[in-house]
Amino acid sequence: HDALPICNGNYTGSLLFGINAQVSDSAATEAMRIDRNDDVNIGPYSTLPTSPLQVTTGTTGEQQLLTLMHNTGAVGDGSRITFNDATGNAGIRSAEIASVRTATSNASDLIFRTNSGSTGSSINDVMTLLSNGNVGIATSTIGSRLVIQGSDTTSANSALNVTDSSGNSKLFVRDDGNIGIGTTTPILGPLTMASGAYVSAGGVWTNASDRNLK
Numbered sequence: 001h002d003a004l005p006i007c008n009g010n011y012t013g014s015l016l017f018g019i020n021a022q023v024s025d026s027a028a029t030e031a032m033r034i035d036r037n038d039d040v041n042i043g044p045y046s047t048l049p050t051s052p053l054q055v056t057t058g059t060t061g062e063q064q065l066l067t068l069m070h071n072t073g074a075v076g077d078g079s080r081i082t083f084n085d086a087t088g089n090a091g092i093r094s095a096e097i098a099s100v101r102t103a104t105s106n107a108s109d110l111i112f113r114t115n116s117g118s119t120g121s122s123i124n125d126v127m128t129l130l131s132n133g134n135v136g137i138a139t140s141t142i143g144s145r146l147v148i149q150g151s152d153t154t155s156a157n158s159a160l161n162v163t164d165s166s167g168n169s170k171l172f173v174r175d176d177g178n179i180g181i182g183t184t185t186p187i188l189g190p191l192t193m194a195s196g197a198y199v200s201a202g203g204v205w206t207n208a209s210d211r212n213l214k
Contacts, residue, residue: 016045068099077101078108085115093123107131150175158184 013036018028033041039049043056043065055065068079080098096113110129116122128136136142139149150159155176161184162171172180180186182194 070101073101075101075103096123102131 015034016030017032019031020028030045031042033045033049035041035048037049039052039054041049041054041056044058046056057063057065068081070077070079078098078100080096082093083095085092085094092115093113094115096111098111098113099108100111101108108131111125112127113123114126116124125140126138128140128142130136130142134142134144135146137146137148138151139147141147148159151157152175155174155178157175158172159175160171160173161169163169169180169184170182172184172186174180174186178186178190178192180192180194183192186192
């Protein structure tokens with residue numbers, strides 16, 4: 001037989017499906033299991049599934065366990081994973097991860113989207129990884145390795161905040177272009193530093209120099 005259904009496995013209520021690759025009848029290899037909680041395991045079985053769908057492999061090394069394929073392959077086509085919110089908003093897209101083909105040479109971008117409102121139409125691109133490795137956050141115009149677009153052009157918001165492991169800001173960039181080093185309030189000018197500036201040799205900046213002049 002090419003496929004053998006097997007019932008009453010090691011766990012009460014499990015339904016097992018096996019595949020026999022031999023020409024003659026022999027013991028089937030388990031290919032899929034539906035357990036008593038309606039969870040499904042596809043592939044070699046070792047433990048009960050811990051989610052509605054579990055895909056496993058017995059092969060060592062990095063393995064391809066899931067493939068999403070768009071059959072046409074034209075520019076602009078792609079595949080996506082959609083996360084829906086069914087609690088009072090059935091069918092509303094909460095978030096998505098999409099792969100979109102951008103050229104006939106198989107180049108594709110990876111796009112992350114989130115829903116900023118309460119309707120499916122408000123789902124927006126929040127991060128884009130181009131096929132050349134460039135990354136854009138809140139923008140699809142990506143001419144550098146990393147481009148971050150702020151939410152406005154004022155001092156009320158920031159586009160970048162690099163912190164240490166304790167959460168202390170080390171590099172802070174406001175949407176108006178002001179930069180703070182060691183401070184989140186760069187109000188003294190385009191560049192505000194929490195402490196003095198230093199050079200190792202041959203320079204003119206010292207700890208005693210006025211940071212307002214930098």
